[in-house]
Amino acid sequence: MSITLVQTIQEVRANIAAARKRGLTIGLVPTMGALHAGHGALKRRARAETGYVVATIFVNPTQFDRPDDFQKYPRDLDTDVAFCDRLGVDAVFAPDATEMYPGEVLTSVAVSGLCTRLEGEFRPGHFRGVATVVAKLFNIVPADRAYFGEKDAQQLAVIQKMVADLNFPVTIVPVPTVREPDGLAMSSRNQRLTPEQRRAAPVLYQALCEGERLIRSGVRSAAEIKQAAMARMSRNPAFRIQYLEAVDPATFQPVEIVTGDVRIVAAVWMGDVRLIDNVLVAVR
Numbered sequence: 001m002s003i004t005l006v007q008t009i010q011e012v013r014a015n016i017a018a019a020r021k022r023g024l025t026i027g028l029v030p031t032m033g034a035l036h037a038g039h040g041a042l043k044r045r046a047r048a049e050t051g052y053v054v055a056t057i058f059v060n061p062t063q064f065d066r067p068d069d070f071q072k073y074p075r076d077l078d079t080d081v082a083f084c085d086r087l088g089v090d091a092v093f094a095p096d097a098t099e100m101y102p103g104e105v106l107t108s109v110a111v112s113g114l115c116t117r118l119e120g121e122f123r124p125g126h127f128r129g130v131a132t133v134v135a136k137l138f139n140i141v142p143a144d145r146a147y148f149g150e151k152d153a154q155q156l157a158v159i160q161k162m163v164a165d166l167n168f169p170v171t172i173v174p175v176p177t178v179r180e181p182d183g184l185a186m187s188s189r190n191q192r193l194t195p196e197q198r199r200a201a202p203v204l205y206q207a208l209c210e211g212e213r214l215i216r217s218g219v220r221s222a223a224e225i226k227q228a229a230m231a232r233m234s235r236n237p238a239f240r241i242q243y244l245e246a247v248d249p250a251t252f253q254p255v256e257i258v259t260g261d262v263r264i265v266a267a268v269w270m271g272d273v274r275l276i277d278n279v280l281v282a283v284r
């Protein structure tokens with residue numbers, strides 16, 4: 001295996017410094033492990049665009065609003081490192097919690113507004129944990145480009161705004177959602193679905209596509225779009241809809257009338273598994 005596994009901040013900084021001396025640009029792919037083809041798309045993009053690719057694997061405790069969700073999050077470092085190796089990643093930074101948070105943490109990062117609506121409303125403190133750990137990773141691994149998936153669209157918007165507001169010298173590269181053949185967005189949480197739930201799960205994406213279809217047919221009322229999408233899901237009792245909204249792609253403020261690009265976002269529960277998904281609809 002040619003990949004380098006490092007678990008301390010000192011080690012990863014030394015690796016970055018050596019790559020810089022060779023004149024290489026640095027690509028960063030932050031993850032929490034449990035890697036799948038969606039993460040693979042991030043890594044392939046980073047491999048194509050940068051000279052030295054670092055993937056981070058850290059299940060960040062500060063972004064979980066439910067302790068049971070943190071405990072159930074799948075962890076298999078050996079499998080994840082082998083996955084990264086197959087995709088040509090140069091180094092995996094896999095710190096433990098004491099390396100990332102060696103003492104009481106009195107400093108955090110919050111993006112006002114974006115951190116408190118939708119995902120932020122239903123998962124209190126989640127985006128503060130995300131923004132803080134990503135800010136730490138940007139300081140630990142000073143990359144030229146960092147890659148994030150559009151499946152977590154609100155997280156992406158939070159990170160983009162944080163980078164702009166705090167002048168981090170890194171380019172954020174959004175990567176389109178990777179889906180299963182039946183349309184379900186790839187997620188580490190999918191493996192916790194029962195076979196019956198897994199068969200029903202693609203209806204989430206189908207409902208979002210129904211909203212997109214209406215917009216492309218000329219419908220501009222967000223209420224009508226939401227009603228049609230929710231009706232598509234409501235026919236299946238496996239779903240408990242937490243939210244479904246048409247929002248501004250940058251601010252995630254709900255829109256009433258679609259006048260420009262819009263993102264249709266949703267979160268649902270299937271048993272004790274929470275799924276999120278979205279589609280971006282370009283309106284010209």
